[in-house]
Each structure stands twice: as C-alpha cells, then as structure tokens.
Amino acid sequence: MLYEQIVDEELAIMDEEPDEPSKTLSAHEIQVPLRSLMRLPVTIEMGASIQEAINLMIENRIGAILVVSDGVLKGIFGERDVLLKILNKPVGDVAQIPVEHFMKIDPHTAQVEDSLDTAILHMAKGGFRHIPVVNELNQPVGMVSTRHVVSYIIDHFPQEVLTLPPKPVREAMQAREGA
C-alpha cells in the first residue's frame, strides 16, 4: 500500500546515519591570496612620537601600526610593545620619544600573492598578531591580522557560526536544573 510504503521510507530515512559534515575547509581553500582579505595599512613616519602612534592606533581601532621612511617599511609598533616596553617603565615623555625607539625593526612581511595559510603558520610560529604586506620595493600595501583569520573561517562556515544566537541558550536549562 502506498501509505505503508511512505511510512517505511520515512522510517528508513530516520535510521540513516547523519551525513558527514558537508562543509569542509581544506588546506587548499586556505591558500587564498592575502590581497583578497587584507586591510589597508596605517603608517606613520619615522620621527613621529610614541603618543602620535598610539593615538593613530586608537583612532583607527587597530592593534599595530607600520613605521615607514619615505614610504619604505622600517618597523612595526603595536599594543604589545606598549604593554611590554612602555607602561610602568621609566621611558620619559612619550610625546617626545620617536616611535622607532620602541618599534620592532624589520618585521616578518608577506606579499599580496602569498597565501593565507603561510601567513597563519608564520603568525602561530612567531607569535605575531599582524603581518605587514609589502610590494617589491618593501612599501606597505596591506596588513593581515589574526582577526582576518577568524573572519575568513566565519565566512567559510556562515551556517555554523552566524546562525548561532549571540549566546548559548542556557537560561532555560539552568531553570530546569534548579527545579
């Protein structure tokens, strides 16, 4: 009978093992070029003060700034440098000290055609949060940060991440536990 056949089919579907996750991120897919996800660099000239560098980082809501001389990358200065080298230290007036005193000289860089997976491995191994992207003249053309890695994963798994409620639903569970 048709009805029984439909019920059997339904039961068969219910018994099936759930599919393997259809969405995967292969290493190959993390080989996207940095040009497709980097942001524009925020730069400051050598000779500018630490305070100016900090103010630029705050205004632009970024964690690191690139220090240049005539457009060529010389160093990187970030939040970590502020925490480890400046706060609580007798450094003097930060409005007078040039940024190059506390920047990291010749940071690890990447080029626009380099892929995200290489950048991720460098960040993890070196403990960097930012990698400047430069052209063949060593002029900054972009910046990639840990935040780009997170955004890339989320863009790849929007179904799994973006459809979540902002917080796990646990109030109801707690009420049950307490009852």
Place this chain on the structure above:
Amino acid sequence: MDARTLSSPISTLNLNQPCYVEVGTSVPEVINLMQEGQFGCVLVVDSQQQLAGILTERDCLVKIMGKQVNPEDVIVDEIMTPSPESLRASDTIAFALNLMQLGHYRHIPLVIYDQKDVYPVGVVSIKDILNHVAEFLETVKEE
C-alpha cells in the same frame, strides 16, 4: 578542518592558564603581572572569587596611554570592562568565534555558573583559535 571542528567544545583547544587579580588592585601592579607572564588580559574577581571584569592590553592602550592617565592613580576596577560576555568551556568553538566577531573581542572569559554566581575558570583567546588552525595546516602538510 570541517564543521565538526567548530562544534567541538572550547575545552578541546590548547588553552593557557589565565591571570587573576582582585578588584581594587592598582593598575601598575596589574601591568607588572601582565608583563611578567606575557598575558594579553587579566580576569578581575571580587572577594567571593566571582568574575567582576576583564582588563586587556587594549584597555591599557586606550584608557591609560590614550587618555594620558598616570597608572599610579588608577585601580583596575576603573578601567576594566565590568561583567564581560563569557562562555562555558563546554560551549562550542563556533560560539567563541561568533562572540569574537560580534563583540570584536580577542579574549572571552570561560566560566562556570552556580545559580546566579559566575566563577571564572579560564580564557579563550583569538590566538588559541589561530593556533588551532595552524595545527590543522601542519597536520595536512605532514600527510
């Protein structure tokens, strides 16, 4: 790396022990602890050891250096983010990613709930997620 990775609990990540300070601690003392242990954030607890707030490197940058405040004059309560968003270690990595993206956070306290009390037990950082992805890439390379 697939959707299942994201549905794994945060506790499966390789997490570091967090740094705790009590409310009322002076900011220079907190900065010392952050420098010594290379912590990107500290969890601030009240006298009952409940989570009161979080103080990050970013807070130090914006609220001390940006406002040209003398840290000697400040206690941690004045510049921490009070009652921060938190997750449980058993929540999924996807939740951590979602919260980091929505709130623009780099650190999320991990807590246990006891009725209305919230006790911190750890922190998950954006770096933990990065390292997780890097481990995956290393594994694939070796294969």
